[in-house]
Amino acid sequence: MEKMKCSKCGNPTSVGFVLETGYYYALSVSQWVEGKPKESFWDNGLNLDGKAEYPITAYRCTNCGHLEFYAYAQGEENTSLQEKKQHIHPI
16 A cells, blocks of 8 residues: 655655544544534434544654544545545545
């Protein structure tokens, strides 16, 4: 797999994720959700109404610390960088 390069300085990046701490300190990966948030009393604060959800993948520059976030559809994180550029959803 090709390495992502920093869009600010061109140096290599390392892949990671955004940690979400939930109820009773449950740990998970943050998700990108399509559309605007819709508050709901019954659905733990937000009603997703079947909206698309994608886990957030983060790339951190090893030189300047710049972060870039992407929301890949399931299975896309294993495709080549060229294929990713056609399907990624920048956040």
